[in-house]
Amino acid sequence: MVMSSDNPRRPTSGNTAMFHGCTLTYFDGLGRGEVLRLALNHLGIAWTDDRIKGSDWPALKAAAPWGKLPFVKLSDGTHLAQTKAILRLVGKQGGLYPADALAAFRVDELVDTMEDLSNAVRLTGDGKEQAEKEAIRTESSERGEIHALLRKIDDFIGAHGSGGFAVGASLSIVDFAVFSTCSSIASGVYDGVPPTVLNPFARLQAVRKTVASLPSTIAWYEHRGDAKSKGEIFNAAAKDL
Template sequence: MSTYKLYYFNGRGRAEVSRLIFAAAGQKYEDVRYERDQWPSHKSEMPLGQVPVLEVDGTKLPQSLSIARFLAKQFQLAGKDNLEQAKVDAVVDTINDLLAKYIPVRWEQDETKKQELIKKFIAEELPKHLQNLEVLGKLYGNGGPFFVGNHLTWVDLFFYDMATNILQLEANALDNFSWLKKNRAEVEKQPKIAEYLKNRPQTQF
């Protein structure tokens, strides 16, 4: 049986989707969390000098979405066939379109400029990208609450985590997107996910 170690900072960030996959699968793993002052002494241990990194039976794999896809395939959360997996990837890419607009807003250091960027993001970018996700959920979900095939896949977990960050920025972001709200609620109702969310460390990001 394979052993897994996930290396990241002490936060949700780019590792959280993989932690959610582990939780949904009920799979044990070692969750290695570096504080910022610890990281420099471990950076050289990582293939690209960055995290997250997944170590599987001694092999280290970088890149957050490559890690998530691998784990999803390991634990039957990637889609039941090639077409379902392609649909999952299409939704993942659509989430990434939104993240590409969100991340510069999140990490802007100038507070005055940040507030301007937040207003523009909420007014112009966020509704457009959420609408795209709502369309795909209705198109691929077979009438159910999950994005693809009416069963849980890793893209539901990816959206859940991304939306957590968006809702911290704008609490009413999903009010006009009933399907997306239902999707998040359904993810939270999964027993293993609910248990993980109840017990996971509370962090700043």
């Protein structure tokens, strides 16, 4: 499925010209690609959302940078790969990345931790029978490793962010990363992880609410064109907190 952003908003800072006319290629679901979609859409960049089917991927894999998705093709034919590297470049060009070196490090630190969180949830109970896997994930979400990592994330936001922002007092790429990763975890995608998994973490929830309340986010999920994903990440997101 191919669709283009219809968000009329344009960035108030930064220089996103290099991304105008780009194509983001990823599967139709959420996963690693959604944080890039949210950031590109927020900045009002004219881009194409190239969603491929799983059955199409084997034929495309050899031509993909590093043999992985997502990747971005700029209008001049340049390919960009690796989600976090692309996200960081989008942030720098669009004014969503701190100029201060230490603040930028804190953004990178928490973006990396979002990947750790996603992997921890995915791998918990891996290889077990379904019922056992779900029980292990529930236990981990409520009292174990997943819960402990979420607590550390919440404490990190308390130490380095404010006003519903994960780092500093203004919107940055890490807020989109927190929103997309944590909303997915609480959405029911991962069997055994309860939808209440994030409830004890007020500062993390405040970041989700900040991103969910952005006009660009609301517009994205009104027009995304995928009812399943819309329900997974937005209707279960912080607008209802």
